[in-house]
Amino acid sequence: MRLGFHLSIAGSLLRAIKQAEVLGCQALQIFVQNPRAWRWREIPPREIDAFTAARRLAGLGPLVVHLTYLPNLASVDAALYQKSAARLARELALARDLEADYLVCHPGHAPQAPESFARVARALAAAVDKTPPPPLVLLENTAGQGQELGRNQEQLGLIIRLAGVPLGLCLDTSHAFAAGYDLRHPGGVARLLGETAQGSGLESIKIIHLNDSLVPLGSRRDRHTHLGRGTIGLQGFRQLFAHPWLRPEAAIMETPKRHQADEWRNLLTARSLVTTKMLVG
Numbered sequence: 001m002r003l004g005f006h007l008s009i010a011g012s013l014l015r016a017i018k019q020a021e022v023l024g025c026q027a028l029q030i031f032v033q034n035p036r037a038w039r040w041r042e043i044p045p046r047e048i049d050a051f052t053a054a055r056r057l058a059g060l061g062p063l064v065v066h067l068t069y070l071p072n073l074a075s076v077d078a079a080l081y082q083k084s085a086a087r088l089a090r091e092l093a094l095a096r097d098l099e100a101d102y103l104v105c106h107p108g109h110a111p112q113a114p115e116s117f118a119r120v121a122r123a124l125a126a127a128v129d130k131t132p133p134p135p136l137v138l139l140e141n142t143a144g145q146g147q148e149l150g151r152n153q154e155q156l157g158l159i160i161r162l163a164g165v166p167l168g169l170c171l172d173t174s175h176a177f178a179a180g181y182d183l184r185h186p187g188g189v190a191r192l193l194g195e196t197a198q199g200s201g202l203e204s205i206k207i208i209h210l211n212d213s214l215v216p217l218g219s220r221r222d223r224h225t226h227l228g229r230g231t232i233g234l235q236g237f238r239q240l241f242a243h244p245w246l247r248p249e250a251a252i253m254e255t256p257k258r259h260q261a262d263e264w265r266n267l268l269t270a271r272s273l274v275t276t277k278m279l280v281g
């Protein structure tokens with residue numbers, strides 16, 4: 001399992017590659033636009049070429065693009081829904097130009113009704129159909145805050161079935177814990193993986209978002225913290241990683257970024273978890 005971070009592209013796309021090399025990452029996740037704005041920055045072909053060349057040279061992979069924050073693929077507001085679906089297609093096309101392996105997105109916010117899941121599925125299918133051959137789109141499980149869809153594997157599996165195009169999963173540990181899956185105990189891990197097996201299948205988990213949580217089990221809030229410093233704790237992560245069914249390609253950390261020392265420590269911690277996994281099988 002390869003390890004990496006979500007890193008900033010503020011300034012230029014190349015910045016993320018340089019930072020990944022400094023930290024010793026194997027995998028990398030980025031936004032391809034400012035995550036808090038609808039404004040679109042056209043990326044010149046020269047910058048795209050420089051990025052793909054530097055990424056190959058650095059041996060970084062998989063490269064994961066995370067959809068920006070404003071699109072809501074489940075929105076009941078027709079105008080916002082159209083804008084969100086178009087934005088997904090546009091970011092997916094750019095991710096393909098950047099030779100990304102995956103694009104991760106959240107299902108969106110809407111009442112928990114069949115039509116809401118169908119809207120997400122339609123937006124995903126349209127974007128994938130528009131962009132041949134696209135990076136594989138991965139749906140991410142959520143904490144289930146407010147009207148957030150995707151707090152359990154049943155909902156994610158339903159969206160994937162309705163979409164009818166190839167899709168995968170990104171499993172965020174802090175979101176799963178906040179949504180009520182107790183990763184500190186074998187029963188909680190077994191429930192999470194068992195439901196995934198029944199939903200979209202275990203092989204659909206390509207990427208893990210490896211984050212500890214600041215909030216208690218089942219609190220339905222999305223607050224990340226450093227590995228081993230939160231409510232999941234190292235025991236929880238060992239539990240999860242020891243499970244033979246879990247075989248993602250990479251684990252990406254989205255831990256708080258205040259000091260570079262935090263990144264080193266998180267990476268060392270993650271490496272010890274992965275090593276344990278290799279030893280136990």
Ligand SMILES: [Zn+2]
Pocket residue numbers: 066104106140
């Ligand atoms: Zn996410």
Ligand SMILES: [Zn+2]
Pocket residue numbers: 172174175222223224
């Ligand atoms: Zn989160």
